[in-house]
Amino acid sequence: xxxxxxxxxxxxxxxxxxxxxxxxxxxxxxxxxxxxxxxxxxxxxxxxxxxxxxxxxxxxxxxxxxxxxxxxxxxxxxxxxxxxxxxxxxxxxxxxxxxxxxxxxxxxxxxxxxxxxxxxxxxxxxxxxxxxxxxxxxxxxxxxxxxxxxxxxxxxxxxxxxxxx
Amino acid sequence: xxxxxxxxxxxxxxxxxxxxxxxxxxxxxxxxxxxxxxxxxxxxxxxxxxxxxxxxxxxxxxxxxxxxxxxxxxxxxxxxxxxxxxxxxxxxxxxxxxxxxxxxxxxxxxxxxxxxxxxxxxxxxxxxxxxxxxxxxxxxxxxxxxxxxxxxxxxxxxxxxxxxxxxxxxxxxxxxxxxxxxxxxxxxxxxxxxxxxxxxxxxxxxxxxxxxxxxxxxxxxxxxxxxxx
Numbered sequence: 001x002x003x004x005x006x007x008x009x010x011x012x013x014x015x016x017x018x019x020x021x022x023x024x025x026x027x028x029x030x031x032x033x034x035x036x037x038x039x040x041x042x043x044x045x046x047x048x049x050x051x052x053x054x055x056x057x058x059x060x061x062x063x064x065x066x067x068x069x070x071x072x073x074x075x076x077x078x079x080x081x082x083x084x085x086x087x088x089x090x091x092x093x094x095x096x097x098x099x100x101x102x103x104x105x106x107x108x109x110x111x112x113x114x115x116x117x118x119x120x121x122x123x124x125x126x127x128x129x130x131x132x133x134x135x136x137x138x139x140x141x142x143x144x145x146x147x148x149x150x151x152x153x154x155x156x157x158x159x160x161x162x163x164x165x
Numbered sequence: 166x167x168x169x170x171x172x173x174x175x176x177x178x179x180x181x182x183x184x185x186x187x188x189x190x191x192x193x194x195x196x197x198x199x200x201x202x203x204x205x206x207x208x209x210x211x212x213x214x215x216x217x218x219x220x221x222x223x224x225x226x227x228x229x230x231x232x233x234x235x236x237x238x239x240x241x242x243x244x245x246x247x248x249x250x251x252x253x254x255x256x257x258x259x260x261x262x263x264x265x266x267x268x269x270x271x272x273x274x275x276x277x278x279x280x281x282x283x284x285x286x287x288x289x290x291x292x293x294x295x296x297x298x299x300x301x302x303x304x305x306x307x308x309x310x311x312x313x314x315x316x317x318x319x320x321x322x323x324x325x326x327x328x329x330x331x332x333x334x335x336x337x338x339x340x341x342x343x344x345x346x347x348x349x350x351x352x353x354x355x356x357x358x359x360x361x362x363x364x365x366x367x368x369x370x371x372x373x374x375x376x377x378x379x380x381x382x383x384x385x386x387x388x389x390x391x392x393x394x
Contacts, residue, residue, distance in 0.1 A: 009365070009368055010368075011232055012229060012232040012365030012368045013365075013368040013369060013371070015229065015232075015365070015369060016221070016222075016224060016372060017220055017372075019220065019224060019228070020216050020217065020219045020220040024216055033225060036228055037227070037231075040231055040232065041231065044231065044232075104211065104214070104215045105216065105219070107215075108211070108212055108215045108216070109215075123212075127209055127212055127213065128212060128213055133177070133179050145170075148166060148179075149170055151173060152169050152173050155173070155205065155208070155209075158208070159204060162208070162211075162212075
């Protein structure tokens with residue numbers, strides 16, 4: 001195959017996956033699409049820094065993750081001020097069997113939101129996006145042991161929150 | 166790596182074969198670990214499934230807008246060809262009215278390179294011929310094949326671009342069934358525009374249905390010889 005595709009075309013093909021990652025990081029769908037939009041814009045502006053032949057997906061995931069980290073600081077300050085207590089621990093109490101995918105998405109997003117950021121990003125990249133430990137270690141610039149231990153804590157906490165329903 | 170980490174690394178297929186075999190044996194011998202493995206496998210599937218619903222949903226228009234190719238150089242030679250080809254113009258008009266994968270009505274103008282049979286839309290005429298014979302590696306003519314690949318149903322699919330638009334068709338029952346058809350963006354004189362880049366919606370459609378890697382030249386040739394089965 002010798003059909004060079006434009007940067008924009010390849011980026012467009014990645015959008016469904018990037019949106020999925022954004023949902024795994026964000027607290028709601030609106031935030032997720034804002035993050036996706038900001039990541040697309042950043043990627044287009046930084047286009048010259050991407051080396052053709054290297055993986056565009058890892059590069060884009062890194063952009064999205066860094067943007068999310070930047071906004072996460074502002075967000076946590078805001079959350080600390082607003083602290084919606086009524087949200088509480090009701091995630092996982094839904095007794096209905098066979099929950100619709102959309103409802104399930106809301107529930108897992110709510111549970112993910114409760115994880116510390118450093119666990120959430122590792123869970124999102126490995127359990128949702130399907131990257132290997134080593135790939136994630138390289139992407140985040142962390143030792144693989146750190147990735148592995150954050151993943152254990154994150155997924156254990158999530159299972160406890162969402163339950164086995 | 167402590168025992169917990171090793172257990173989960175095993176669950177994720179991250180251990181080397183010797184360590185994995187050892188952990189496998191430990192889990193098999195320990196009902197608690199067996200149950201934990203089952204819980205986490207089920208939970209992992211559920212987590213992935215929930216977020217996959219996002220990846221499977223169409224990407225909102227406002228997100229794809231920035232990636233749409235624009236300001237392209239008009240290729241006057243192909244524009245002229247497009248003008249002299251009423252079928253493609255008609256097809257563009259039709260494609261503009263079609264939603265992805267949803268084809269309403271059965272009245273298709275004569276001479277268009279698509280035809281309806283049994284409520285399904287199939288490639289016809291020049292488009293059918295291009296899908297049957299052209300290689301992505303050796304583009305000729307107005308219809309260019311971009312990618313050949315297998316979809317999740319195991320069918321061979323080929324994406325194409327033409328002056329009027331782009332799309333993807335998959336081999337089904339000895340014919341090329343249209344899976345998506347996208348008119349060149351409006352307001353740019355769709356007849357005048359060779360699709361230099363792939364429509365982002367088409368790219369997303371391909372990305373969500375493709376299994377494995379796109380065919381290389383040898384695989385394309387072999388598939389063509391076997392009648393795209």
